[in-house]
Amino acid sequence: MRRAQLRSPRTTHAIQTLHVVILGNGITGASAAVRLRELRPDWQITMISGESAHPYSRPALMYVFIGHMRYQDTKLQEDSFWPKQRIDLVRDWAVELDAPAKRLRLHRGGELTFDRLLLATGSKPNRFDWPGQDLRGVQGLYGLMDLKLLHDNCEGARQAVIVGGGLIGIELAEMLHSRGIHPTLLVREPAYWSNVLPEDEARMVGRAIDAAGIGLRLESELAEIVDDGTGRAGAIVTKAGERLEAQIVGLTAGVSPNLDLVGDTQIECERGVLVDDGLRTSAEDIWAAGDCAEIRREGDERNLLQQVWYTGRLQGRLVAESIAADSRAAGAAPSYDPGLWYNSAKFLDLEYQTYGEVRPGGRGQESLWWQHESRQMGMRIALAEGDRVAGFNVVGLRYRHEVCRRWLSEGRGLDYVLDHLGEANFDPEFEPRFEPTMATSMRGARP
Template identity: 60%
Template sequence: MEIVIIGNGITGISAAQSLRELQPDWKITIVSGESTYHYSRPSLMYVFMGHMRYQETKPFPDHYWAEQRLDLVRGWVTGIDTRAKQVKLKDGRALPYDKLLLATGSISNKFGWPGQDLPGVQGLYSLMDLKALYENVKRAKRAVIVGGGLIGIELGEMLVSRGIQVTFLVREESYWSNVLPAEESAMVTRLIQAHGFDLRLGSELAEIHAGPDGSVGSVTTKSGERIECELVGLTAGVRPNLAVTEGTAIPTGRGILVNDSLETETPDVYAAGDCAEIKTPGEGRNTLQQVWYTGKLQGRCVAHVMAGEAKTYDPGLWYNSAKFLDLEYQTYGFVTPRPSEGETYLWWEEPTGPRGLRLVVQDGAVTGINAMGLRLRHRVCERWILEKASLDFVLDHLAEAAFDPELCRRFEPEIRFALRGQPVPA
């Protein structure tokens, strides 16, 4: 049996590793245009800021892949012949497959802005983007970043670390307010301003203009303001990378459409990770799931399906973690910008912050947690939510969740006092 996996991100390699365990004799080939070896995409910023070397972003030594008999092919896939069961590469090579996994990840969003393809305009997704950034910063004193999500703030931090003046255009009236409740959003907004970003809230890009040398020289916003800059970072979200499905009959919507076993409608073709759109994702879950841990889970799940088992994807409890500049953020369960019907939001914030904790309570049980500037233990938070722990229980056992004992000693009594004082419907 010959397996071809397009993409060596977390999804593709998780699938390959699981398949190798399940089927020791199958031939497994992983194709990627970006790099020969898997690396950790979230580490891109640390390479640029000099905190890590590229070599250190590879979780497995280069000899690991041959030892596992996982064949690595470096090249861009330009077509798939699903009848002949062949993957075609840009350099003319063709790879036959019996089963094919599409794990092609995402691409940065571009919304047709005039000037979006000028030299000096870029996203932050891949090693190619990182390489472009090393070049683009050489001529940049001022940068404009468009889009107020996680990648925008990372790019801003990277540029500020090089002494570049950053203007950050955020469409919303407060940073990431379409995801974070008001207090968390306000906390991050203040932090961004304190770090010297020129944060423009309620501001949208209209056009990017070339300077005298043909590279980007300025942008104008929808309100007509012109901002001079030599670099534009487009970080207004990502969308599934569907390019390999062009010219095929593999059905796509926003992503590559799959059922809850991650099978496409095309026989022996599967899709998982950022590029997949799950038609029936389960209550409260998005059809697109574009984070690291869901890629890993989907990769492992699809391996079982490809190996012939009847298995459906279970995303488990929603979890995410990120860093806004020096502020760590963790979220467990569903914490939406505003409480849904029947939910009560409790919020503690350290006056001298930035630190905060939000508990979402429904029918007396804790159903969601946001931690800002506090490190919590994943397993404990997950257990509380899955076991529907009561608010009283969670407050009494806060110390169990604290990852850092010093933080726990310092804030736990305050948190308990503050949250017990807030009304929760009986």
């Protein structure tokens, strides 16, 4: 890693060479740096992160912990890529932002000036002032430092309680289970991740958790974390009074945008850093993207806060184009269009993909659900007006991303999709095909 010199931008031969500083080296910051270099080969680019020396893939941390990957395998690029691209990497934390002066103060000392700044500071695990949440053995799971802490916390641990029923919670449960530590998931909803998943899919995930031998307490909430007498967690108590032994307590009850650096500035924030459709903040020459950004929406639409890997990459590339533009004038910079929603996850051995709009619990949306009678497989097709297909949930099956997106983009109707379902199947060659059964079942479910 080449250490960046703390210097101001310069002007050479009457051609202005701007200095762009990117705070954060996650998927958003790294994608922005690479795209900006493509667009502006003469600009100075500095990327700052106190977490890691090089950008890496956070979703891969679980596989490092359980021994399926090495840390170096998670890096987004070879180490030599960054100096070749003349992208300076600084391992430090920014602790103060003077937006009007375009200046950052760093934790290890020194100041850094910029012409344009990207806030890609990500998010941080939610904490709700639970008694005992600062005890040793209590932690979240977000980045590399949390992974190192988890290694330490596993020493001598036998049981764990994980608070929260989302993607990070189930990953943490699988990680601990791989070390012989028995985890119990504490979920306040009536089914796992039911604030996102419809009931059938949520219960399917619950069965996968039970089959793996992982504890699951539904409709249960944390009241306090109990000290074992040494300053370490020893147990938790639920609001119903149940006590569960736990030397590790994982706090995975969602994340919130990391606004630590902007809290003392005049940059406008609500849930996240408020940005327009070009991802520009209220401060001149400062942008925000990724988990920390909240995109303003016109009229009655709720502002957009997207905190998944895929949108982080998309916003990173878009914000680079916005930063590279010469003017705030209309049409000078691109506008962020998230397009069709997509996400994927893995609940232990159960794969899940979602495309388009599938509302949890239905919420005024008609949908058709097929489930295999004995296997952990399911498919939901959500409908909009006129039998147009609005979205898919695919569980325990693999479907082709490009086919599902094309059907949604083309506004295909239900009959067309059911007739062509086999085109989307991406399971191995000799796996049985269930699409004819799906189509018959779904057609039979219509009035």
